[in-house]
Amino acid sequence: MALINISNLTKEYGNHRVLDNVxxxxxxxxxxxxxxxxxxxxxxxxxxxxNRIFSSGGKVTIDNEDVVENxxxxxxxxxxxxxxxxxxxxxxxxxFKWTKEFYSxxxxxxxxxxxxxxxxxxxxxxxxxxxxxSSICKIIITLSSGAEVLLFDxxxxxxxxxxxxxxxKELVANYIDKPxxxxxxxxxxxxVSEILEKVIIIKNGEVLGNNEVENLLGExxxxxxxxxxxxxxxxxxxxxxxxxxxxxxxxxIIGKINDENKMQITDLQLETSKVELQKLxxxxxxxxxxx
Amino acid sequence: MALINISNLTKEYGNHRVLDNVxxxxxxxxxxxxxxxxxxxxxxxxxxxxNRIFSSGGKVTIDNEDVVENxxxxxxxxxxxxxxxxxxxxxxxxxFKWTKEFYSxxxxxxxxxxxxxxxxxxxxxxxxxxxxxSSICKIIITLSSGAEVLLFDxxxxxxxxxxxxxxxKELVANYIDKPxxxxxxxxxxxxVSEILEKVIIIKNGEVLGNNEVENLLGExxxxxxxxxxxxxxxxxxxxxxxxxxxxxxxxxIIGKINDENKMQITDLQLETSKVELQKLxxxxxxxxxxx
Numbered sequence: 001m002a003l004i005n006i007s008n009l010t011k012e013y014g015n016h017r018v019l020d021n022v023x024x025x026x027x028x029x030x031x032x033x034x035x036x037x038x039x040x041x042x043x044x045x046x047x048x049x050x051n052r053i054f055s056s057g058g059k060v061t062i063d064n065e066d067v068v069e070n071x072x073x074x075x076x077x078x079x080x081x082x083x084x085x086x087x088x089x090x091x092x093x094x095x096f097k098w099t100k101e102f103y104s105x106x107x108x109x110x111x112x113x114x115x116x117x118x119x120x121x122x123x124x125x126x127x128x129x130x131x132x133x134s135s136i137c138k139i140i141i142t143l144s145s146g147a148e149v150l151l152f153d154x155x156x157x158x159x160x161x162x163x164x165x166x167x168x169k170e171l172v173a174n175y176i177d178k179p180x181x182x183x184x185x186x187x188x189x190x191x192v193s194e195i196l197e198k199v200i201i202i203k204n205g206e207v208l209g210n211n212e213v214e215n216l217l218g219e220x221x222x223x224x225x226x227x228x229x230x231x232x233x234x235x236x237x238x239x240x241x242x243x244x245x246x247x248x249x250x251x252x253i254i255g256k257i258n259d260e261n262k263m264q265i266t267d268l269q270l271e272t273s274k275v276e277l278q279k280l281x282x283x284x285x286x287x288x289x290x291x
Numbered sequence: 292m293a294l295i296n297i298s299n300l301t302k303e304y305g306n307h308r309v310l311d312n313v314x315x316x317x318x319x320x321x322x323x324x325x326x327x328x329x330x331x332x333x334x335x336x337x338x339x340x341x342n343r344i345f346s347s348g349g350k351v352t353i354d355n356e357d358v359v360e361n362x363x364x365x366x367x368x369x370x371x372x373x374x375x376x377x378x379x380x381x382x383x384x385x386x387f388k389w390t391k392e393f394y395s396x397x398x399x400x401x402x403x404x405x406x407x408x409x410x411x412x413x414x415x416x417x418x419x420x421x422x423x424x425s426s427i428c429k430i431i432i433t434l435s436s437g438a439e440v441l442l443f444d445x446x447x448x449x450x451x452x453x454x455x456x457x458x459x460k461e462l463v464a465n466y467i468d469k470p471x472x473x474x475x476x477x478x479x480x481x482x483v484s485e486i487l488e489k490v491i492i493i494k495n496g497e498v499l500g501n502n503e504v505e506n507l508l509g510e511x512x513x514x515x516x517x518x519x520x521x522x523x524x525x526x527x528x529x530x531x532x533x534x535x536x537x538x539x540x541x542x543x544i545i546g547k548i549n550d551e552n553k554m555q556i557t558d559l560q561l562e563t564s565k566v567e568l569q570k571l572x573x574x575x576x577x578x579x580x581x582x
Contacts (some may be wrong), residue, residue, distance in 0.1 A: 037451045038423045132329045158448070160478045161329045163572045187451045188479060194536065245485065282453045 001060060002076055002148040002181045004049060006259075009058035011044050020205040021058070026183065031175060031195055034185040036202035042185045043082070043182050045202065046151050050079045062149070078103065078145035080138045080152045086126050089282030092137055093122040096144070105146025112168045114140045114170065118163065138177045139167055143174050156188055162187070166269040168195055193277035203285050213277065218281055221257055224250035225270035233268055240283040252279050292365050293439035293472045294319045295340060300349035302335050309335045311496040312349070317474065324465060324504075325476040327493035328576050332567055333476045336493065337442050341370045353440070369394065369436035371429045371443045377417050383415040383428055387435070396437025405431045405461065409454065422449030428553060430458055434465050439508055440472045459486055466511070484568035494576050504568065507541055512548055513542070515541035516561040524559055531574040543570050 004026035011019040026032060028121045036042045041181040047053045049060050051067045051074055059066055065073045072174070086095055092115070115122050118136045131138060135157050142150050155162045172195055175182060183200075186192055196223075199216055201208040202263040220240070223233055238254040252275050257265070265272060295317035301308040309333045317323060327333045338344045340351050342358045342365060350357055356364045377386055383406070389395040406413050409427045420428060426448050433441050447455045463486055466473060474491075479481055490507055492499040500507070511531070514524055521533075521540040529545040543566050548556070556563060 017421055039419065039450070130329065158329070158478075161480050161569050162328055162577055164478075165573050187449075187455075190481070191453050194534065243485065278452050282456050286453060 003064075004149070004181065005061045005064070006045075006049070007058055007060075009045070009048060009060065010056045011041075011048060011053070012056040018205050019048070021209050022205075023058075024200065024207055024210055026181060026200075027198075028178040028181050030197045031171075031182045032184065033181050033192060033196040033199040034040075034202070035189060035199055036185075036287075038187075039267065039286070040202045041205040042202055043153055045207075046079060046081075046153055046183070046185065048204065050077055050078075057271055075103070076147055077151060078142050078147035078150040080142040080150070080155055082153050082157070084126070084134065084138075089125055089127065091123060091125055092120065095126055095137070095141065096122070099141050099145065100196065103145045103147060104267070107144045107146055111140055111144035114143065117170075119165065131150065132160065132163065133240055134201070135159055136163060136167075139170075143170060147180070149183075151183045151185075153185045155184065156186060164191060170190065171195065189278040189281055190276055196277075199277070201281065201284060208284060217275055217277060218256065218278065220252055220254050220275040220283075222252050222273045222275050223270050224273070225268065229268040230268060233264060233270060241279050252276075252283070254283070295357075295440065295472065296352045296355070297340070297342075298349055298351075299338075299569055300336070300339060300351065301347045302332075302339060302344070302463060303347040307338040309496050310339070313493075313496075313498050314349075315491065315498055315501055317472060317491075319472050320470040321488045322462075322473045323475065323489040324480070324483060324487040325474050325493070326480060326490055326572055326576075327476075329478075329509040333493055334444055335496075337370060337372075337444055337474070337476065341365065341442065343366055343370075353483070355398045366394070367438055368442060369433050369438035371433040371441070371446055373444050373448070375417070375425065375429075380416055380418065382414055382416055383411065386417055386428070386432065387413070390432050390436065394436045394438060398435045398437055400437035402431055405434065408461075409457065409505045423451065423454065426450055427454060427458075434461060438471070440474075444474075444476045445478070446475065447477060455482060458467045459483065462486065480569040480572055481567055487568075490568070492572065492575060495546070499575060507571065508566055509547065511545050511574075512564040513541055513543050513566050514556065514561050515539065515564070516559065520559040520561060524561060525557060532570050543567075543574070 006022055006024040009019055009022040034042050048055050049067065051172050061067065062073045062076060067073050089097055090098065096108060096111050100108065119138065120133060120136050126137060135155060139155050142152065156167060184192060193213065198211060200210045223230060227247055227249045230251050234251050234253065239250040239251050240254055243250045257272065297313055297315040300310055314361055325333050339346050340358065352358065353364045353367060358364050358531065381389065387399060387402050411427055411431065416426060420555065426446060430446050433443065447458060473490040475483055484504065487504050489502060490504055491501045514521060518540045521542050521543060525542050530542050531545055532543040534541045548563065
């Protein structure tokens with residue numbers, strides 16, 4: 001098992017509070033999305049969970065043990081960071097061996113087979129890789145680490161659509177093979193919405209919600225049909241997005257569909273469907289400020 | 292107007308042929324997607340169109356004038372590159388002024404209003420910006436340039452979902468305000484599929500197609516319903532992707548729906564819908580090789 005408990009966690013840099021009194025439970029063996037805008041505090045939270053930075057208050061435990069300077073607990077987690085913390089000038093195959101020294105369950109055969117699948121040349125040096133292949137290399141090490149908790153920070157940066165698709169499929173296969181606690185922090189939300197069970201949304205250093213994806217998506221719906229009828233329907237309702245195309249509109253409405261709505265939808269000959277997680281996220285985390 | 296004509300364009304680096312005899316017309320005042328996997332040759336093509344590198348053969352004309360060392364023609368194009376080619380240490384507001392010296396139609400008011408909208412602090416230095424804000428700054432300069440041709444290479448790298456959404460809306464508003472030739476090279480395909488009119492697909496340095504998005508999407512369809520019935524339907528058909536969820540499947544099939552298919556779809560109580568551009572792209576450009 002590997003249950004992560006975060007209580008009253010705060011992180012300040014000077015006068016700037018990056019994380020504000022965050023309390024959160026990350027249940028074992030589920031796939032979480034960690035969603036938030038740039039600068040919301042996602043990476044800070046992941047850095048605190050893995051004891052890479054000091055908190056200004058509060059604490060993180062994994063299976064009830066404090067993570068601070070606790071190598072036993074930290075060995076249960078592999079964190080794929082945006083930063084490259086690998087030794088300079090190392091070849092990828094040596095990077096695999098090097099990782100195995102810290103993560104004894106590292107699966108070398110799996111790492112090599114994934115490298116082949118993704119077209120990663122293990123004889124290259126890590127620093128020679130493009131942005132996309134650098135992400136792929138880090139993905140492979142994380143998936144092969146054998147850790148009970150895998151944290152991914154922007155794993156698909158620079159990946160083309162084919163490689164992103166392969167990554168999502170590989171992640172699910174890995175999870176099915178041996179369930180583990182997975183946290184995916186990503187900006188490409190819609191693509192991962194089907195593999196996430198729960199979603200943690202962070203806004204301005206605070207947790208907006210920690211919900212089942214199904215529950216979250218149940219808080220809104222999509223209604224579509226001819227433009228005038230959709231316009232008629234949305235009057236007086238909380239519409240957060242409209243997509244238009246040649247006389248046709250699709251509107252995202254906050255709320256649940258009650259009986260009155262149902263009748264109106266039938267009368268206006270509209271269709272309803274599930275809302276997109278990414279559109280809901282944009283609504284929940286919106287509003288611009290000059291930074 | 293601004294019509295781009297590319298004939299028999301080839302680019303080699305040593306023995307490696309990055310672009311292989313590409314011929315292509317980019318029509319004026321349309322929004323194009325330039326799609327291809329990492330390393331397919333997209334950036335090389337854009338660099339050749341803007342005369343930033345020498346070709347190994349073939350030529351590019353804009354409005355029938357050769358682009359090579361032709362500042363008159365090159366002044367019609369603004370190219371948002373992944374590389375940062377701005378003078379060191381310049382503040383963003385000074386970068387705007389600097390751009391106006393080369394692009395006399397640069398719209399300073401628009402650039403400042405976009406900066407405010409996106410939360411970009413114009414008193415910061417360009418090199419101090421995060422990946423996301425560096426993309427935003429380059430997007431703003433490109434949109435404000437006043438050029439007749441806007442080329443975007445990976446414009447949304449590092450942008451969160453909200454900022455990507457704002458960019459797409461701003462791009463469409465800019466185009467509607469004054470139609471121009473726009474080429475978007477991006478890996479986040481599904482999100483832009485609704486704003487593209489045509490799509491150029493490059494694979495291994497060759498052009499796979501230059502089509503209307505509608506025509507391309509007409510070459511495949513999605514069929515969904517209960518798992519067993521979808522499995523029954525796809526027998527003997529060219530299925531390129533299956534998404535599964537709790538007893539439900541959605542399969543992407545290559546081909547058009549003929550009368551026989553229609554009957555089968557009705558019999559099996561399946562639903563059909565439009566295919567996703569990104570899934571079709573993954574299929575068209577698939578196959579891994581070790582690089």
